[in-house]
Amino acid sequence: MSVNLLRQYKNLHNRQNYIIEKAEFYFNSGEYDNSIKLTEKIQATSPLFKTATLIKAKALWKSGNLSLALEQLNYLLVKEPTLIESYLLISKIYYQQKNYKNSKSVLLLAKEKILYCEVLCPELESLLIASELELNRTLELNNIDKKFRNFNQLTIFKELPIDCIYTVFNYLNFQDLCNSNLVCKQWTQDLSNLPQIWSSLNLNFEKKTRLIANNTVQTHIQSFFKRSGHRLKDLRISNLLISEATIFPMYFKGKVLQLSCLSLIGCELDSRLLDKIVMTLGGTLKELDLSNLVGQSTPNLGLILKTCQSLKSLNLSNIPTFNDLLISDTLQTLHQSNNLPKLLNLKLRANSLTRGKFQQFINYFPQLTELDISYSKNLNIENLKNISKKLINLERIGVSGLYSMQDINLERYLLHLLSTLKNLVYLEFQNYPNLQDSLITLSVGFTNILVSLDFSHCRQITNSSLDAIGLGCPNLKTLKLANCPQITDIGVKSVIRYCPELQHLNLSFNPKLTDQFFEYLTQLPTGLEHLEVESCSELSTRGLIPYCKHRNSLKLRVLKLGTIGMLDVECYNWLKLRFSRVKFSVNY
Template identity: 20%
Template sequence: MTRVLRSATKKIQDNEIINNKLNISKKSKTIKRGSKKVVVEGKDESIKHNDIWDITSILSSIFSYTEFKDLVNANSVCKKWNHITNPTIHRTFKLQRSRAIQNKVHDKRFHKAAKTDAEVAECIANNSKFAPLVKEFKLDENLNPQRSTELFETFRFITIFTIERVGMSQDQFLAIMKSLNQIKELNLKSLSIKKIFKKRFYTKSVQLPPTLTKLTLENVYLSRNPEQFIQTINSHTNLIEFSHITYNQTGFLDPFYKNYPSLKSFKYSSQTLDNPQSLYDVVQFNPQLIALNLQLKCTDSTLISHINSYLVNLEDFNLYDSVVYNQTRSDITAKFSHPTKIKKLKVTWDKLSQCSVNSILSNCPHLEDLSLIQSRSYLSTDSIISLNIVNYSKILKLAVSVDSLNKSSFDFILLNCVNLRELHIQLPTAWKEWIDIVGTRCMGLDQLALSPTPRMNNPERESFFQELYETEFKTNTFTFMNTITKIILRSFNFNISKAEYFTNFTKLRSIKFPLQYVRNLRMSKNQILLDKDLWPNFRLRDHKVLQRHYDIELIKSTF
């Protein structure tokens, strides 16, 4: 009996202790430190409010790197995961289902336009409830104008919108843009716009929203002078980036013939513009520009002088003096006269004189990224070029593709780029001398990209591959072989390469072979297999198959 009473008493005491602990945990405790009071919340409350225990942001980051099919599976795990993954899953959508599904659900007598219209109607019905989550969309097929209006009125929350390889009337485009009043980025590529004269429902242009900050126009074709389309495109007010690649259009430059305060990046490319005078005002009235990219056949000294004089904040300059094969070739002398703030410079030239290129280089003392590319035509001269780069210790990335550059200039350039980390070179016919210079001068390279000169014929190229591998890579011990982590071999033949050629690269982690030729057009990426006997300790990373070419990247195992 005594034993039972003791047991019951102990049980009651234990319950009281537990209850007391629970009561204490639900209350805040105050700890006095001198005159200050620090409130320590109960355990449950601290877990509830402490950001460390709120893993929503962590899960969002994880899901952002997850493949789509796995993301869909995660979406059905629980309500929380459903809520987290929905914005990623429904960020964009496809207008049409797979061909196999369409063949099952649609009458075979349906023509293509009818099938497309039915698919778009089905898409709207199935996805309209997720419309606020849809932020990005690419339109690459022709739609019925009424269905198009319905589509974009439903998905009016799109912020990044691309139209590519589509033809439509001016009115249809205006109806689309009227709906997208939250758009931030607009990309029009290979778009054909036609003005209609009958059954018009827009007689005035549409104002682009102030949210639009990036506009890209690439090969936009206009038929019958669609004035409202041009006025609509030119109604932007807050662009930060503008890019225009065109054959013969200049009307979209009108907003920039006066100061456009928000604009920071301007790109213009035209192969038919005969006079760059239209660009003088763009440069003169927009000194706030940070990035400028010009690809022209008509570069002249006045334009270069304007850039140097007015764009005092320029940090990124890309000048492409393009080659036109039917024009008479004559050298252009266009110089920089005073120093600039340019950090990233890419000069691709044919007609620019040697002294012009050197004057630009000598007035860019803050360079960190430099690309020098000589573009040649059948009218180009074969004279040897000397380029001078002095005391450019800030340059971290250098690309050189100049067949006629003399050896001493290349050596002098590398000598002055003492902190170079990334080097891309197109090797000339006398490539061994250039490899020796790289081996002598480059002490801290992290990445090296090589490509042979296009002047080599196929037998010469095959011989070059073998000699570079067997003689330079396999037997030499250049300093850069102990620092490089990534090699890019452009226009190399992956099929005659193997791991043993790279054993001297002690820190190598990646080898990339871009633009490998596809012999079988039906070959998918899953059919590209890696021979483990030739490539032990390497694995094939995901690669892209683009029409007749594909990129291969091999990753070295770390164990």
């Protein structure tokens, strides 16, 4: 073959690769017609024809042309009989057409092909998703007709490999997991053979349902404890009224659970029961979160520190009262006997500790690497100076909204804090309305290792602060500047230009941001993973949509828009489709 022919072949191959990439981009953006037109340019003799046909079939399916999609997929299976993705897509189309029998047959055939080709997890996971696992959200029997119930009793579920079953269980939420036998009776036995499934339990209830700790919830919790045995290590419950009946399974078979993490955020339980939980489970706890307890829940600090010897992280934020009468004697006794827990993370956000009690924490836990005392009411400048002197290992600190300190040596303290704490990488300094640009400029000059900054609700800072942040914090990954109404697109451009690793950006409630801001986001080398621009009145879909079509938006995991001007129903549906795997929120 001559050199010219080789060059022509290489150029043709590059052009076809470009067409495929562009067709995939159009498909991911929801522009199915454009995707279909591009795939038709790939000839049947091309090695990329299989990929092009599959993209075309998926685009036809998404656009509602089910018959044409099936025609393309069946033609593809003639050429490539072991292409698993074709089987899965055909199964989905049949199910969408309510042709359950054919859907079942195709899934069984796909399973045989997978086992024959010895294809592992990714394809098996696709098989399960193709089985419409999202239908497990409606597992309640009164909503399942006979056809659906029969479909979910397919033999294919029973015969899936154990690693594939693990994928299924990770996909299900807690209630569906407890009802998994409705899908396949064999799964009850499989659950017992997967200890990793039972290592954690996360029960997050909405606040409005906190008081409804009915028998159903307690039954589910007891069932989980009973089936998990002693494998449960991580227990997280939020916004629930906890009774004796709820924690009764902790004494399952007369032995105590060996928890390493316990979180009771926003729960309501009496102090006696809370003390009982701490005494029962505290011996192995490494993380304890009792933030936002309500009602008569009063943590006993002395008991917690005395019982939880292995504790590394303690969160007592937003608790109105403490039972700390004996905390001084307890701390001194534990210190003398060298039995103080080696705390690394301490959160006392919006707490009611007195200055003296807080100072004791500083003195007895010098090894702390994370401290959050934001919105505390009783602290003074001396307490904060001692932080810099005693806690030299701090890496993360939150000192937002200390109203007792407003305008009292604020500049000197912040400068001293950043100049002393050489390991500091995370700083939360919210809600100081008189904070000036000059202070931020001086502060960020002391360190270049900061990866997270939060100056939200500091209404006086302007673009000068953003210029200083961009130049002084080249490793910045998280920047939060919500409700800083003086900043504009130009300031944001400086941060984007000089902070190439930026991943999390919160600019909500900033009225001077315009659509030019979205254009600057496309210049980020890596692309954002978390973006919040709620209630930015000058932003519109004219800037949003081009950004969402750009490759820099592909890494987004969280997108909070609040109210975006001219966001009609069609645009809203397009965004939901474009970010189908993103935590996406819009408020009307």
